[in-house]
Amino acid sequence: MATPRPPGRGVFNISFEVIPAFRRKSIVRNAFWISSRRFFLETYRLTRPLLTGLCLLGLAGPALAATQAGKILFSQGTVTAQQAGSALRIVGKGSPIDEGDTVSTDAKGFAVIEYIDGARNTLRPASRLTIDRYREDGTLQTLAAGGIRSVSGAIAKLRPDAVKYQTATATLGIRGTSFDARLCDGDKSCQDPLPNPAARALLIKGQVSAGGRVLVKGGAVAEGDTVSTGAASIAVLAFADGSRASLGPNTRFSVKEWRYAKGQGGQAALRLVDGAARIVTGAIGKANPQAYKVHAATAVIGIRGTGFDLNCRAACADTSALGAEAPPAQSGARGRDMPAEGSRLFAHTWQGTIEVATGPYRVPVSVGQALAVNVGNGASDYLPRVPAFMQEDTLPRPDAVPGNYDDVDQTARPGLYSWVRSGRVALAQGGGEVALAPGEAGYADLAGSVPEKLPAVPAFMADDDTPLPDEFDEVQTRLQLRAQLRASLIEAPAQCTIR
Incomplete structure (x- = not known):
């Protein structure tokens, strides 16, 4: 066992x-x-x-995994890109730009971005743009600061309603378009770029343009410009010599000639095409009254250190030639009734004396007097009193408006400005929408109000020298930048101290 x-x-x-x-x-x-x-x-x-x-x-x-939306085609200055929650990265020519990137430029820089569908954006100095989404079925980008100059690509052509830009309050719908968008909020780049103009706007109410540009408070008026006001709109202009002009609604007022140097006198020729104006003269008229003239219809108004009102509406704007026999002024209006507004050129003096010339005749109009001029034959009539439509005019006397030519603020109204070069843009905000065609500009404020169509393109957009993305030439751009740098060094040479 x-x-x-x-x-x-x-x-x-x-x-x-x-x-x-x-x-x-x-x-x-x-x-x-x-x-x-x-x-x-x-x-x-x-x-x-x-x-x-x-x-x-x-x-x-x-x-x-990040989806690439495009790349940097060219950059000047410091350009950065950043994903939410990620580190800031410096980008330059050839750097990829992805969905979710916020691309920023410094105060003296800009960047040209080329997207996967061939679209391009020039991101202006001091700008910030976020590429929220960039896919074949649609794109969305947010402009938080500064501005862009944009040309659409294949997506906008294939899906016209699928390409959008937005700000905090407004949306731009893009339809096969070349356009500019500028977000202004106290930004000096939204100031009128014209140096030493004939006049600047002291006061703007409503829609006013100058030389085909939107005129804002502080905006420039140059020799050759015609200032136009819309219905229920007014403008007060301060000229470089201290003279001023208040322009009423539906008025056109031209600066035909302007030459002035402080302490050296000058030459001024202004024209009231139609509408109403209140004018007070300045240094040019005081130094040499013969050098300051205001034209209205077929009359020429000479001054002697003067403040006066002009009214020329409807038939008055007909500038047909004067008859050969233009009679001198008569004492009192012809007929029983005062002439109606629009039937004559009316002049009223409230300071100094003016001289209204029609053909060979010179008719003086002193303080408190009023004159009616028939623009068809040049006949002038002293009126027994100032017409009611001139007395009741709420247009302010220009010398009563605070501010002056040198100190007036030149910054545009805060908000989003858009200008269409080709195609169509729909500017929407506050439940309203403005359709912009080629050559048109629109504005949306920062308060969420319904946007408006502007009477003209703002000067700070029309005169923008930032390269257009579809006309961008890298070699030419570099040459221009070098020339600008060389010019700045010549204007401000370095100061050397030898000890």
Whole structure:
């Protein structure tokens, strides 16, 4: 009889000799399964964090991968791009620009971005643009500061309603378009760029343009410009010599000739095309009254240190030639009734004296007097009193408006300005929308009001020298930048001190 073996050490504390043979294979299989299960559970416990992280990375990887929207075609100055929650990176020519990037330029820099569909944007100095989404089925970009000069690509052509730009309050819908957008909020780049103009706007109410440009407070009026006011709109202009002009609604007033140097006199020829104006003269008229003339219809008004009003509406604006026999002024209006507004050129003097010339005749109009001039034959009539429509005019006397030529603020109204060069742009805000065609400009304020169509393109947009993205030439741009740098060094040479 065999001697029993001592108990073994292992999973089971039992001797195999006492177990029937048919049970041994089953026990071995069960022991192996239990050991393997324990090994698997222990391995899973130790490696679970790693496996979970790898799974998450595998699942999230495609969603987190950035989608390239375009690239930097050219940059000047410091240009940066940044994803939300990521570090700021410096970008330059050839750098990729991805969805979610906010691209920024410094005060003296700009960048030309070329997108995957061929669209291009020139990002102006001191600007910030976020590419929220750029896919084949639509794009959305947010302008937070500064401005862009834009040319649409294939997406806008294939899906006209799928390309949009937005600000905090307004939206621009782009339809196969070349356009500019400028966000102004006390930005000096939104000032009129014209240096030393003939006049600046002291006061603007409503819609006013000058030389085809929107005229804002502080905006410039140059020699050759015609200032136009809309209905219920007025403008007060301060000229460089201290003279001023208040312009009433529906008025056109031209600066035909203007030459002035402080302390040296000058020459001025102004024209009231139609409408109403209140004028007070300045240094040119005081130094040489013959050098300051105001034309209205077929009359020429000469001055002698003067303040006066002119009214020329409707039939008055007909500048047909004077008759050969223009009679001198008569004492009192012809007929029983005062002439109606629009039937004559009316003049009224409230300071100094003016002289109204029609053909060979010179008619003086002193303080308190009023004159009516028939523009058809040049006949002039002194009126017994100032016409009621001139007395009741709410247009302010220009010398009563505060401010002066040198100190007036030249900054445009805060808001979004858009100018269409080709195609169409829909400017929407506050539940309203303005459709802009080529050559038209629109404005949306920062308060969320319904946008408006402007009577002309703002000067700070029309005269923008930032390169257009579709006309961009890198070689030419670099040459221009070098020339500007060279000119600035010549104008402001370095100061050296030898000790």
